[in-house]
Amino acid sequence: MESSKYVVIGAGLMGAATAWRLADEGHEVTLLERDIPANAQGSSHGSARIFRYAYHQRTYVQLVKAAASGWDELSRRSSRTLISTFGAIDHGDVRDPRSLVPVLEAENITHELLSAEEAQARWPQFKFDGEVLWQPDAGVLDAQNTVYSMIDLAIQSGAQIRTRWEVADVARTATGFVITTEDGRQLQAEEVIVAAGGWIPELLRNLSLPERFVRAMPKIQVRQEQAYHFPYADYAEPNRAIWPTFIHKYGTWESYGLPGGRDADYRGQKVAQFNGGQMLSSAAEQDGQIDPANRARLVEYVKEYLPGLIPEPYAETTCLFTSTPTEDFVLDRVDGVTVVSPCSGHGGKFAPIIGELAAGLATGTGSVPDEFRVLANHELVGGTPA
Known part of the structure; x- marks a missing residue:
């Protein structure tokens, strides 16, 4: 043995x-x-997960900082680019961008708090209803x-x-x-x-x-989460840089998005409802099937808040979230x-x-x-x- x-x-x-x-x-x-x-x-x-610093809990911000040096080491030793910097925005009344600022300031994380009007001028492909937090050093990590x-x-x-x-x-x-x-x-x-x-x-x-x-x-909760890739309305390879990652929380809704990776041909934004998937007793129950109601919710969300995307997903996937x-x-x-x-x-x-x-x-x-x-x-x- x-x-x-x-x-x-x-x-x-x-x-x-x-x-x-x-x-x-x-x-x-x-x-x-x-x-x-x-x-x-x-x-x-897959090739697209969010890398960000913005957390309300200082422990997590400190851990992201510690992880960043590990990412640098891993990229250097593997000769692979594992994180692409696109920046990140946080917005919505429940996300409360202003409340994230003290922790980022305490940990010397580069950030900027913008009014809705300032953010709208910078990112017209989004719709903003309130203040927006910008983190330029955030981006997308290649999980696979x-x-x-x-x-x-x-x-x-x-x-x-x-x-x-x-x-x-x-x-x-x-x-x-x-x-x-x-x-x-x-x-x-x-x-x-x-x-x-x-x-x-x-x-x-x-x-x-x-x-x-x-x-x-x-x-422990296991969910079969669902994510959708919506095409950029003005797609051109250089224009990917204008699309940051985002977290948007308002009312009872929480969504996130990020520039899609190579598994979706880089030509759209990956968008999902956080914890919006089917509950499972364990991973063994997953079936990889998309819930039409979930897809419909995301299409309506894109129509309302992401005018720079075509509200018709060209790719979709499921992924396990295992949470406390x-x-x-x-x-x-x-x-x-x-x-x-x-x-x-x-x-x-x-x-x-x-x-x-x-x-x-x-x-x-x-x-x-x-x-x-x-x-x-x-x-x-x-x-x-x-």
């Missing part, structure tokens, strides 16, 4: 980042993937090539990867764990890191974790198991730093913010773990 000191389950952005950091530190690590890395059934496929780059570097540092290795069971032994696939293959591990995204609810049931940890785990009720991450270790998920639909930009944090937890050499720790966070909000 094969063995490895550290075994990472899940080769998406977070699992690949963790394997990269562990291998870089000289540890023996094996990365397991149920399909192939960055496959379309997970949360790390990021996964490939981190895995390449992990392998160069001695890591092993096993694809089409779907985990059915993780059993404790006197010295660690035996991990078994659906077809009976097995692998021994001293430590297990679970970074399985939408598959984490069912995996956690098979890990024999302490009852107090299980009770404290926040309720607070949208905070889960990043903790108990009894030889490190949990590195979920990332609540906004985690991609943090991948390099989450890999560092997870590696530190698994090896016992690092710590993470209390907001991400299962038991600490439970105690902070008044829980009563045994």
Whole structure:
């Protein structure tokens, strides 16, 4: 039977980042993937995810800053351009752009608060009803090539990867764990890191974790999110630069958009309703089907607020969002198991730093913010773990 000191389950952005950091530190690590890395059934496929700094919580802004140096390192070592800078805008009365300014100022993040009239003059392809926050250093990250780059570097540092290795069971032994696939293959591990995204609810049931940890785990929600690519009305390759990423929150509506990547021919804006997809009990329930009602809502939104787009999607896709009720991450270790998920639909930009944090937890050499720790966070909000 094969063995490895550290075994990472899940080769998406977070699992690949963790394997990269562990291998870089000289540890023996094996990365397991149920399909192939960055496959379309997970949360790390495609070439377009938002990279931004604007958060109301200072912890997240600090982590984006820390992640930025990791992105620079990863791009340099992989010889790939992984982040394209388009800038970002935040607007809407619920998003409340002005309330984001103090945190950005405290962390010395370049930004500009504009009136609706100033923003409208700068970006006539949008419709604005109030103040707009501009972050020029934000942009779009390439999720698929990021996964490939981190895995390449992990392998160069001695890591092993096993694809089409779907985990059915993780059993404790006197010295660690035996991990078994659906077809009976097995692998021994001293430590297990679970970074399985939408598959984490069912995996956690098979890990024999302490009852107090299980009770404290926040309720995990898995959604089949849907995104649509709408063509630029005045499409020309140089004009992509005038389209920033955006977050728009007003009333009960929250949407986001970004310049589409190579998987949608670069000729349109990717637009979605945040947490607007179908709820699933786990990733295994996804069917990849678009909800016509969701599509109709996005078409109406584009007609109203994005006049620079043609309100007819030319491409559409589904993606898994695995979230906690607070949208905070889960990043903790108990009894030889490190949990590195979920990332609540906004985690991609943090991948390099989450890999560092997870590696530190698994090896016992690092710590993470209390907001991400299962038991600490439970105690902070008044829980009563045994």
